Amino acid sequence: MKIAILLKQVPVKDATLKIDGNGTWIDESDLQFEINESDHFGLEEALRLKEKHGGEVVVVTMGPERVREAIKQALAKGADRAIYINDSEVSTPDPQVHARILAAALKDEGFDLILSGLQSDDYGYGQTGVLVAAELGMAHATLVMETDVQDGKIKVKRELESGWFQYVELPLPAVLTIQSGLNQIRYATIKGIMAAKRKEIREVSPTELGIDAAELQGGAFALEKVYVPQKTKETAVLEGDAKEIVSALVDKLKNEAKVL
Amino acid sequence: MKSPNVYDVYDINSMLSDEEKQVRDSIREFVRNEAVPIFRDYFREGKFPEQLIKPLGELGVLGANLDGYGCPGLNNVAYGLIMQELEYCDSGLRSFASVQGALVMYPIYAFGSEEQKQKYLPKLATGEYIGCFGLTEPDYGSNPGGMITRAEKVAGGYKLNGRKMWITNASLADVAVVWAKLDGVVRGFLVEKGTPGFQPRPMHGKLSLRASDTSEILLDDCIVPEDAILPGSDGLKSPLSCLTQARYGIAWGVIGAAIASFEESLEYAKGRVMFDRPIAGYQLTQNKFAYMMTEITKMQLLVLQLGRLKDAGTMHHAQVSLAKRNNCEHALNIARMSREILGANGIMDDYVSMRHANNLETVKTYEGTHEIHTLVLGQLATGIAAFS
Ligand SMILES: Cc1cc2nc3c(=O)[nH]c(=O)nc-3n(C[C@H](O)[C@H](O)[C@H](O)COP(=O)(O)OP(=O)(O)OC[C@H]3O[C@@H](n4cnc5c(N)ncnc54)[C@H](O)[C@@H]3O)c2cc1C
Ligand SMILES: Cc1cc2nc3c(=O)[nH]c(=O)nc-3n(C[C@H](O)[C@H](O)[C@H](O)COP(=O)(O)OP(=O)(O)OC[C@H]3O[C@@H](n4cnc5c(N)ncnc54)[C@H](O)[C@@H]3O)c2cc1C
Numbered sequence: 001m002k003i004a005i006l007l008k009q010v011p012v013k014d015a016t017l018k019i020d021g022n023g024t025w026i027d028e029s030d031l032q033f034e035i036n037e038s039d040h041f042g043l044e045e046a047l048r049l050k051e052k053h054g055g056e057v058v059v060v061t062m063g064p065e066r067v068r069e070a071i072k073q074a075l076a077k078g079a080d081r082a083i084y085i086n087d088s089e090v091s092t093p094d095p096q097v098h099a100r101i102l103a104a105a106l107k108d109e110g111f112d113l114i115l116s117g118l119q120s121d122d123y124g125y126g127q128t129g130v131l132v133a134a135e136l137g138m139a140h141a142t143l144v145m146e147t148d149v150q151d152g153k154i155k156v157k158r159e160l161e162s163g164w165f166q167y168v169e170l171p172l173p174a175v176l177t178i179q180s181g182l183n184q185i186r187y188a189t190i191k192g193i194m195a196a197k198r199k200e201i202r203e204v205s206p207t208e209l210g211i212d213a214a215e216l217q218g219g220a221f222a223l224e225k226v227y228v229p230q231k232t233k234e235t236a237v238l239e240g241d242a243k244e245i246v247s248a249l250v251d252k253l254k255n256e257a258k259v260l
Numbered sequence: 261m262k263s264p265n266v267y268d269v270y271d272i273n274s275m276l277s278d279e280e281k282q283v284r285d286s287i288r289e290f291v292r293n294e295a296v297p298i299f300r301d302y303f304r305e306g307k308f309p310e311q312l313i314k315p316l317g318e319l320g321v322l323g324a325n326l327d328g329y330g331c332p333g334l335n336n337v338a339y340g341l342i343m344q345e346l347e348y349c350d351s352g353l354r355s356f357a358s359v360q361g362a363l364v365m366y367p368i369y370a371f372g373s374e375e376q377k378q379k380y381l382p383k384l385a386t387g388e389y390i391g392c393f394g395l396t397e398p399d400y401g402s403n404p405g406g407m408i409t410r411a412e413k414v415a416g417g418y419k420l421n422g423r424k425m426w427i428t429n430a431s432l433a434d435v436a437v438v439w440a441k442l443d444g445v446v447r448g449f450l451v452e453k454g455t456p457g458f459q460p461r462p463m464h465g466k467l468s469l470r471a472s473d474t475s476e477i478l479l480d481d482c483i484v485p486e487d488a489i490l491p492g493s494d495g496l497k498s499p500l501s502c503l504t505q506a507r508y509g510i511a512w513g514v515i516g517a518a519i520a521s522f523e524e525s526l527e528y529a530k531g532r533v534m535f536d537r538p539i540a541g542y543q544l545t546q547n548k549f550a551y552m553m554t555e556i557t558k559m560q561l562l563v564l565q566l567g568r569l570k571d572a573g574t575m576h577h578a579q580v581s582l583a584k585r586n587n588c589e590h591a592l593n594i595a596r597m598s599r600e601i602l603g604a605n606g607i608m609d610d611y612v613s614m615r616h617a618n619n620l621e622t623v624k625t626y627e628g629t630h631e632i633h634t635l636v637l638g639q640l641a642t643g644i645a646a647f648s
Contacts, residue, residue, distance in 0.1 A: 028263070076282060188286040190320030192333045193279060256334075 038117030094219025098133030317387030364391030457482030
């Protein structure tokens with residue numbers, strides 16, 4: 001099986017975020033980055049599928065130079081090679097454009113399976129994997145909790161609301177967006193880390209992939225403003241006798257705070 | 261200018277290669293997820309968490325700086341960083357890896373026959389086999405050259421008689437590297453578990469390194485086959501060269517214990533209010549933190565250069581003595597100071613500083629006591645050996 005994992009690097013979970021000078025994104029200068037959580041689970045699933053069925057796992061990552069660190073980590077964990085898309089030409093945040101670039105990098109490789117995380121912990125669009133499937137004309141399933149590959153097909157378990165699950169069968173090739181927690185992520189071994197040095201990281205740019213330069217600047221929408229939500233505190237004093245206060249309080253806990 | 265990271269004031273991180281950082285980070289992640297949460301209970305019980313052995317083997321930690329026979333051939337700086345990450349959790353965890361890699365795999369690697377290497381090293385690397393190193397005796401600690409344990413040539417092999425004490429992992433071990441005098445010359449023997457006359461016995465009542473097996477070994481007409489002798493071993497310098505390897509790892513390891521203690525007391529001091537102010541705001545407390553940051557920085561710089569010398573193949577054993585002596589002493593001081601800052605809470609095992617301090621009493625003593633390394637440096641300076 002030839003498997004691609006779309007892997008993104010995002011700021012670490014407990015990072016203190018500051019808005020940048022333009023007010024349109026965060027200031028990345030002092031931040032530490034890590035592999036996006038659900039992508040990490042996707043990588044693990046790809047490695048497990050390869051261990052079971054043989055084949056190859058290819059990491060596909062778009063971003064600035066710093067993302068090479070995430071790529072090296074994935075190679076150390078056992079991915080076979082990587083395609084690194086340098087995004088210095090890309091200024092739009094539009095996931096449609098991002099998906100088109102990724103699809104262009106993926107299309108001639110003949111992957112049986114393309115995995116991505118459910119969503120990225122920074123933009124949080126949750127669209128990239130699905131849009132890649134649309135670009136490539138492949139079947140797709142989202143929120144995947146379990147995979148089972150049988151000849152030419154894949155059966156997946158999807159997470160629905162309120163503890164419900166759904167089982168879906170898709171023909172291969174297919175695109176899956178992976179939910180966090182479906183497996184246990186391995187640690188990079190020392191041998192893996194040392195072997196990663198010799199693995200191929202092929203760098204390409206979007207224009208080399210045939211994407212129109214204008215599109216990389218444009219896209220269907222732009223980020224207008226990023227801001228920290230204003231914290232507001234409202235204190236309500238409940239009045240009346242004990243019975244009235246209790247029923248008003250229970251009503252608020254149920255319908256406003258939604259904790260009951 | 262950006263203010264420095266208090267746990268790496270001189271940005272020593274920037275002096276490491278990508279590979280060194282990656283190795284450190286992967287072991288750090290493993291140790292903090294899998295080992296740190298369980299060690300308090302194992303220390304209480306006085307047991308080593310054996311379930312960690314195979315995972316350590318899978319990661320490649322055991323014999324990481326050896327090359328071939330299932331070992332990854334990592335450089336010595338990355339190896340040192342592994343020791344630091346292990347000892348951040350507990351000196352018992354680092355001791356396990358030190359004994360296995362530096363005191364068992366190394367002598368087989370350096371003095372063993374091809375057959376011995378093939379037979380033992382791959383299994384010791386995966387953790388399928390556990391090893392121990394028996395040098396110290398009840399009456400010969402700092403002066404192992406005086407050992408009483410004897411080997412005698414008998415038909416088909418050697419007969420060992422004597423007693424070893426303070427032997428880490430001896431009760432868990434599948435194979436023991438036992439040092440004994442054959443015709444007056446110290447030689448190494450590989451003694452397998454279950455060999456008649458080989459009896460390890462756990463030692464109880466330790467207040468230090470509790471999450472580690474420490475045992476005595478009785479050797480009572482213990483007969484080992486012809487091929488159990490390490491053919492390349494020749495005199496006291498053989499076990500001493502193993503100790504140089506292990507001390508190198510200790511010099512790195514104790515930085516982990518120091519950082520864990522410093523982290524704990526710094527966080528505590530910021531949150532603990534006494535006389536209407538966080539105790540972190542008092543000069544006496546800040547004096548302790550100034551000491552900790554300074555000494556941790558010096559310890560880090562020392563071992564980094566020591567590691568570069570080791571990788572270049574020019575490291576002298578006296579340079580290791582200097583680092584082992586210095587780093588154990590300051591790590592112990594840092595753990596004790598941290599315990600002080602924690603007040604009464606610091607005596608409880610919910611906090612790590614006192615456990616580290618207790619462990620570091622052992623680490624300051626084994627692999628050459630503080631005084632013995634002082635004498636090594638004294639000899640280097642003066643050319644006069646003051647051992648006896
Ligand atoms: C938990 C633990 C695990 C251990 N694991 C192992 C192991 O796996 N394998 C192994 O072989 N050994 C092991 N040891 C033994 C350790 O290496 C010895 O304890 C150490 O070498 C010191 O020997 P000793 O305890 O006999 O002290 P002694 O040699 O009796 O020393 C007592 C004191 O006298 C001082 N002293 C000795 N000689 C001089 C001198 N000439 N001048 C000034 N001061 C001197 C020492 O510095 C020390 O302070 C372990 C010890 C401990 C505590
Ligand atoms: C085993 C045990 C038995 C005990 N038994 C009793 C008992 O029978 N009865 C009883 O009443 N108490 C008892 N205690 C409590 C003991 O007296 C307190 O632990 C002690 O007074 C310290 O208080 P603390 O632990 O809250 O530390 P803190 O007061 O929180 O001090 C923490 C650290 O900050 C330092 N510090 C505090 N203020 C300053 C300052 N202004 N400037 C510089 N440094 C400062 C301290 O020196 C210490 O290093 C016991 C404690 C223990 C551990």
